[in-house]
Amino acid sequence: MQILLKDILLFGYHGVHPLENKIGTQFKVNLIIEIGDDKVNELKDTIDYAEVYTLLQQAFSKTEKLLEVLADNIMDALVLKFKQILHIEIEILKIDPPIPSFQGMVGVKKNKKVN
Template identity: 40%
Template sequence: MFTIQLNKMFFYAYHGVHKEETIVGTNFEVSVSISFDANKRVEKLSDTINYVSVYEIVKLKFATPEKLLETLAQNIAAAIYLIDNRINNIKISIAKLNAPIVNFVGEIGVTFEENY
């Protein structure tokens, strides 16, 4: 089994339940891990999961505002799973870097993991 990772992808997007989040937007950090079975030696792109395809899916899903990060993570995982039936696990972490919480310094986030 292999696990590919796309770590620390940054997006500016408009996800959130507060009106100002959907107008002003904020920065997000995303990491994705995908485990898959390789039935043979991995020597060409078709033997693995295409990193570019995964990145394009994440970028596309980030362009559609969601109220909850949980929903966004589930949508990303579902879309990634559709690209390759060898996938047996997807883990997605999304951090909102500037959460609109009074006197809060830090980041908030979710991690979603699905086994297939």
């Protein structure tokens, strides 16, 4: 079974440019969290979206130079918190990157398989 959190908007001070660390910018996060296929009817037996969102907010409150590091930190924290995770895919997009004349988003997508 996959748990999806899509198009989550978060604000952070991530990036290698000093201005990014000073004024910050918005990011869009997409998560796919795979757990076992067991039928569940209790929140304690699955992934609580609210707890995932809180974890994302905590991760975004700390400044990282690279989105790759931020993605790894988020995946590691999720695996620590939720033992039933088998696989995670995260995409972090910087909505307004500081690139002259650039229109669009830049970002990273990473996967983590849990044994």
